[in-house]
Amino acid sequence: MSPWFPVLYLVSELVQRDDNAYVDEYFEEYEQSPQPDAHPFILVHKLSPYAILPQQKSAGAARFDLAASQPCTIEPKGQGKVSTCLIMEIPWGSYGRIATRSRAAWKLGIDVGVGVIDCDYRGEIIILVFNHSNTPVTIRQGDCIAQIIFENILMPDIYEVPDFTTTTRGKGGFRSTSQTPAIFSKLLPKEKHAVSVLVEDTLPQENLVEVHAGTTSPGVFVLRSMDTSLETFEEEDNLLDQISYMTSITHPMEKVDQLIWDYSDTESDMEADWVNPFATEETTQSSQLIATGYEIEYPNMRRLVESQPDQ
Numbered sequence: 166m167s168p169w170f171p172v173l174y175l176v177s178e179l180v181q182r183d184d185n186a187y188v189d190e191y192f193e194e195y196e197q198s199p200q201p202d203a204h205p206f207i208l209v210h211k212l213s214p215y216a217i218l219p220q221q222k223s224a225g226a227a228r229f230d231l232a233a234s235q236p237c238t239i240e241p242k243g244q245g246k247v248s249t250c251l252i253m254e255i256p257w258g259s260y261g262r263i264a265t266r267s268r269a270a271w272k273l274g275i276d277v278g279v280g281v282i283d284c285d286y287r288g289e290i291i292i293l294v295f296n297h298s299n300t301p302v303t304i305r306q307g308d309c310i311a312q313i314i315f316e317n318i319l320m321p322d323i324y325e326v327p328d329f330t331t332t333t334r335g336k337g338g339f340r341s342t343s344q345t346p347a348i349f350s351k352l353l354p355k356e357k358h359a360v361s362v363l364v365e366d367t368l369p370q371e372n373l374v375e376v377h378a379g380t381t382s383p384g385v386f387v388l389r390s391m392d393t394s395l396e397t398f399e400e401e402d403n404l405l406d407q408i409s410y411m412t413s414i415t416h417p418m419e420k421v422d423q424l425i426w427d428y429s430d431t432e433s434d435m436e437a438d439w440v441n442p443f444a445t446e447e448t449t450q451s452s453q454l455i456a457t458g459y460e461i462e463y464p465n466m467r468r469l470v471e472s473q474p475d476q
């Protein structure tokens with residue numbers, strides 16, 4: 166046997182134990198339940214013996230019938246909440262949509278409203294019923310007055326964008342040419358951008374920023390200075406801290422000898438918090454562009470850039 170065998174075995178054990186440490190309660194429960202990859206399932210809990218499990222009346226039916234667990238009457242042109250006494254645990258990434266049954270709509274003149282059952286909802290499922298007829302509608306216990314359809318959904322990240330990609334169908338009627346920098350119209354929502362920070366002790370010359378931007382790789386933004394954004398991004402403090410940190414590790418202090426961050430004439434505590442790791446009091450250089458090695462997703466980048474004056 167190889168003399169390394171016991172060592173390898175030990176490492177393997179440690180990794181395994183480490184993995185287990187990260188399994189939280191939810192996943193333990195999840196793994197104990199029926200196979201997640203197998204046929205989908207809905208866990209249903211009855212709050213009353215009068216509750217009736219959702220029933221699929223034929224193998225190909227999209228719907229499962231939902232029954233009232235208690236009798237009730239809906240007044241003409243009125244609305245009512247019909248109790249099902251059911252709680253459902255719907256799989257993550259899907260939801261239940263309660264819909265009207267055509268028979269109930271046609272025969273009784275009732276309609277079901279709202280009907281979105283979230284997968285994280287653990288309350289009783291209620292059927293909101295509207296009576297469009299001119300006579301009272303009596304619902305008996307056990308009447309299947311609605312249906313529920315389980316549907317997969319997207320759970321996307323939402324990004325606000327100033328413009329969209331063009332399509333053959335679209336007419337471009339929603340394009341905005343407001344003060345938005347032209348670069349934004351070319352960005353994809355998830356695109357990330359390298360950040361360069363222009364550190365300076367005075368306001369830059371108008372063309373200085375453009376010159377610097379032009380010499381950096383495409384997509385690199387130049388923040389005119391960090392101090393202006395600090396005022397408007399209170400909630401983004403940690404983002405700016407991260408940029409500051411990334412700047413410090415991208416450019417160790419000894420390699421940069423001519424740089425100033427002069428916040429001596431400002432009153433803001435927040436600005437004073439931002440410590441430029443390269444500042445030297447002896448130097449007379451007024452500004453320097455630093456590639457931070459930090460990437461920002463489009464929405465944050467947009468907000469940061471738009472917070473700069475004279476963009």
Ligand SMILES: O=c1ccn([C@H]2C[C@H](O)[C@@H](COP(=O)(O)OP(=O)(O)OP(=O)(O)O)O2)c(=O)[nH]1
Nearest residue numbers: 263278279280281282283286289290291292293
């Ligand atoms: O016809 C319905 C509609 C909703 N619900 C339950 C399930 C759903 O997950 C929850 C919340 O519904 P919704 O999001 O439509 O209500 P809301 O008024 O937006 O309240 P909330 O802020 O709690 O989401 O209420 C029903 O039982 N029946």
